[in-house]
Amino acid sequence: MATKKIGIMTTGGDCSGLNTVIQRVVDGCVRRKWRIVGIKDGTDGLYENPAQTIDLSDETFRFASAHLAGSILSNGNAGTTNFEYFARTGKLATFNKRLQKSLKDLDLDAMVLIGGNGSLSLAHLHSEIYSNLQLVCIPKTIDMDVPLTDNTIGFDTAVQQLVSYCDQLLLTARSHHRWFIVQTMGRDCGQLALHAGVAIAADAILIPEIKFDIDNLVKHIKQSKRDYGIIMVSEGISIRGHSGKPADMVSRKLTAANIANRTAFPEHIQRAGDTVATDRILAAGFADTALKAIESGETFVMTTIQNGEYKTISLDEFFKAGKQQKDPHIIGAMTSNAYVEPDNILLQIATDMGIYIGEKRK
Ligand code: F6P
Numbered sequence: 001m002a003t004k005k006i007g008i009m010t011t012g013g014d015c016s017g018l019n020t021v022i023q024r025v026v027d028g029c030v031r032r033k034w035r036i037v038g039i040k041d042g043t044d045g046l047y048e049n050p051a052q053t054i055d056l057s058d059e060t061f062r063f064a065s066a067h068l069a070g071s072i073l074s075n076g077n078a079g080t081t082n083f084e085y086f087a088r089t090g091k092l093a094t095f096n097k098r099l100q101k102s103l104k105d106l107d108l109d110a111m112v113l114i115g116g117n118g119s120l121s122l123a124h125l126h127s128e129i130y131s132n133l134q135l136v137c138i139p140k141t142i143d144m145d146v147p148l149t150d151n152t153i154g155f156d157t158a159v160q161q162l163v164s165y166c167d168q169l170l171l172t173a174r175s176h177h178r179w180f181i182v183q184t185m186g187r188d189c190g191q192l193a194l195h196a197g198v199a200i201a202a203d204a205i206l207i208p209e210i211k212f213d214i215d216n217l218v219k220h221i222k223q224s225k226r227d228y229g230i231i232m233v234s235e236g237i238s239i240r241g242h243s244g245k246p247a248d249m250v251s252r253k254l255t256a257a258n259i260a261n262r263t264a265f266p267e268h269i270q271r272a273g274d275t276v277a278t279d280r281i282l283a284a285g286f287a288d289t290a291l292k293a294i295e296s297g298e299t300f301v302m303t304t305i306q307n308g309e310y311k312t313i314s315l316d317e318f319f320k321a322g323k324q325q326k327d328p329h330i331i332g333a334m335t336s337n338a339y340v341e342p343d344n345i346l347l348q349i350a351t352d353m354g355i356y357i358g359e360k361r362k
Pocket of ligand 1 (some may be wrong): 013116141142143185186187235271
C-alpha cells in the first residue's frame with residue numbers, strides 16, 4: 001500500500017464527538033502507515049504561513065480524552081475567523097489562494113474535513129482550494145441539518161445533554177408547580193428540539209418547520225392533568241408581532257394566562273458532554289468510510305449513513321439535495337440545509353403521545 005500524507009481539521013461550531021472521530025481517523029492512518037497531520041483552528045490555522053499543524057502520526061499518540069467534547073485541534077475564532085473577514089471585505093479569492101498554497105506546502109494527498117453544512121457547502125462552492133488533493137468530508141453538527149445523512153456527529157450527545165438537563169429541571173418544576181420553557185439550539189432546524197422533546201415526553205414541542213397557535217398551546221397546558229412540565233422550544237421559531245428570544249415570547253403568553261413558568265437556556269452545554277456511545281459508533285463508521293474513500297481515490301465526497309448503511313456521496317449531491325439558503329453569518333455564502341420533513345416519524349409519535357407540536361407544516 002503506497003504511503004500517504006493526510007490532513008485533518010475541524011471547522012464551524014464544535015460539538016461532542018469531534019475528538020472521537022479525530023482519534024479513529026488517526027488510528028486508521030497509523031494502521032495503514034500513513035502520516036497524519038492535524039490543522040489547528042480550521043481554516044484560520046491553514047491560512048497562517050506556515051500553516052499551524054500538529055503531527056498526529058506518532059503511534060504512541062492517543063488522546064486521554066477522545067470521548068470529551070470540543071476539538072483537540074480547535075475550530076477557529078468564534079465570529080472572527082479569517083474566512084468571515086475576507087468574505088465581508090470581498091477578498092475571498094485572496095483567502096482561497098492562501099489556503100491552496102498552504103495545502104501545497106504541506107504536500108498533502110488528502111484532507112479529512114470535519115464540518116457542518118456551512119463548511120461542506122463552502123468546500124463545494126470554493127472547490128479550487130482543494131483541487132490538488134483528495135477532499136473527504138465528515139458531517140458533524142448538533143443541528144442535524146445536513147442533507148442526505150440520517151445522523152451527524154454530535155447530535156445524539158446534544159440530545160442526551162438536553163435530556164439530562166430537562167430531567168433535573170422537572171424535579172424543581174414539580175416542587176414549585178410551574179412550567180419550564182426550554183429553548184434549544186438548532187438554528188432554523190427543529191430536529192434537536194423534536195428528538196429531545198420526544199425523549200423526555202415534553203408537554204409541547206415548538207419547531208420552526210411547523211406552524212403553531214399560541215392560544216392552542218396555552219389551552220393545551222391548561223388542560224394538562226399536571227401543573228408542571230416542560231415546553232421545548234427551538235431557537236428558530238417566531239411568533240408574529242413579537243421580537244426577542246422565543247422562550248421569552250412563550251413565557252410572556254403563559255404568564256398572561258396565569259400559568260406559572262420560568263425560561264431555561266441550556267445554550268452551549270448542548271455542544272458539550274461526554275460523547276455518547278451512538279456518537280462514538282458513528283465516529284468509528286465515518287472514519288472507516290472516509291479512509292476507505294481516500295484509498296479508492298475518491299474526492300469531493302462526504303461520508304453519510306442512510307438506513308444503517310455507511311457510504312460516501314458527492315458534495316455536489318449533498319449541495320443539490322438541501323434547501324439552499326444564504327448563510328446568516330457570512331456575507332455572500334450559501335448553505336445547503338435539511339429540515340424536519342412532514343413524514344418524520346417523530347412528529348406522529350409526538351402527536352400520539354399527546355404532545356402539542358403545533359398545527360400544520362409551514
Ligand atoms: O450550528 C451549531 C450551533 O450551536 C447552533 O445550534 C447555534 O445557533 C449556533 O451554533 C451558536 O453559535 P455560536 O456558538 O457562535 O453562538
